[in-house]
Amino acid sequence: MELLGYVMDAGVRAELYDATELTANPAFWSYHLCGTVNDADRFFGVSDHEFLHMRDRLTDSARWPVLPIPLAGGHKMFIVYENYELTPGTDYEYETSYLLRLADSPDLLALSTTDMHGSYAGIRWPELAAAAAPAGTGGIQRTAARLLSLLPILGDAALPLPEATEVLAKALRAVGATDPARQATALLTEREFCGDESWSVDAAGVWTCDEQSSRRHPADRAPGELAAISHALQSAM
Numbered sequence: 001m002e003l004l005g006y007v008m009d010a011g012v013r014a015e016l017y018d019a020t021e022l023t024a025n026p027a028f029w030s031y032h033l034c035g036t037v038n039d040a041d042r043f044f045g046v047s048d049h050e051f052l053h054m055r056d057r058l059t060d061s062a063r064w065p066v067l068p069i070p071l072a073g074g075h076k077m078f079i080v081y082e083n084y085e086l087t088p089g090t091d092y093e094y095e096t097s098y099l100l101r102l103a104d105s106p107d108l109l110a111l112s113t114t115d116m117h118g119s120y121a122g123i124r125w126p127e128l129a130a131a132a133a134p135a136g137t138g139g140i141q142r143t144a145a146r147l148l149s150l151l152p153i154l155g156d157a158a159l160p161l162p163e164a165t166e167v168l169a170k171a172l173r174a175v176g177a178t179d180p181a182r183q184a185t186a187l188l189t190e191r192e193f194c195g196d197e198s199w200s201v202d203a204a205g206v207w208t209c210d211e212q213s214s215r216r217h218p219a220d221r222a223p224g225e226l227a228a229i230s231h232a233l234q235s236a237m
Helices: 020-024 026-032 048-058 125-131 143-153 161-174 180-189 223-234
Strands: 015-018 063-070 076-087 091-101 109-115 199-201 207-209
Touching: 020 026, 020 048, 020 063, 026 048, 026 143, 063 143, 076 143, 091 143, 091 223, 109 143, 109 223, 125 143, 125 161, 125 223, 143 161, 161 180, 207 223
Parallel strands: 015 063
Antiparallel strands: 063 076, 076 091, 091 109, 199 207
16 A cells, blocks of 8 residues: 555665454454553464464564554544564564544654554543544544554553543453453553653643653644644544
């Protein structure tokens, strides 16, 4: 697939493809969430063989999976699995980029990343819950898949835990989790990385993250980009 506005690093040659269909496979979620909490790779009852097969597909350095998530208002998110072979056959580096395209722009704005070292807060709970609602056409439309796709970059100290746990448990059940209530609690309260970041909002309704590692921290972005991201995510509410 062609992803307008997406630029690979110099020297990297990889094919991008729409990986929406993979989200119907429990093994996909086993891998996608495995860095969020310990043992998340066991949440979906998949065998080691199934997990490793999916891992190999998602970490292919020649073909990079892309998950498109249309939002209300014509905005669109893209999750890109970026896989780099540093030394042939032995040394690899992985990063998952969470990108946002505004309805009136060809450019892609970096929302957050997850990589081999951790996850970085990119979205608040109200924004995540709103983005889970189906919108637009194409890409991921199932509410459960949309919610879980973006879950690794959730970081919100003001998380309404009972409500969020119920919503997340329903999503996990829909994609084949084996113990949704317990696993939802773990994914919200036992996270390996981001999860308890504080946010601030100004008079114009622009939300910024107080954690410096976040791409939505004021020191990381131009004010116009922060406003555009905030307003696009709020358009789904």
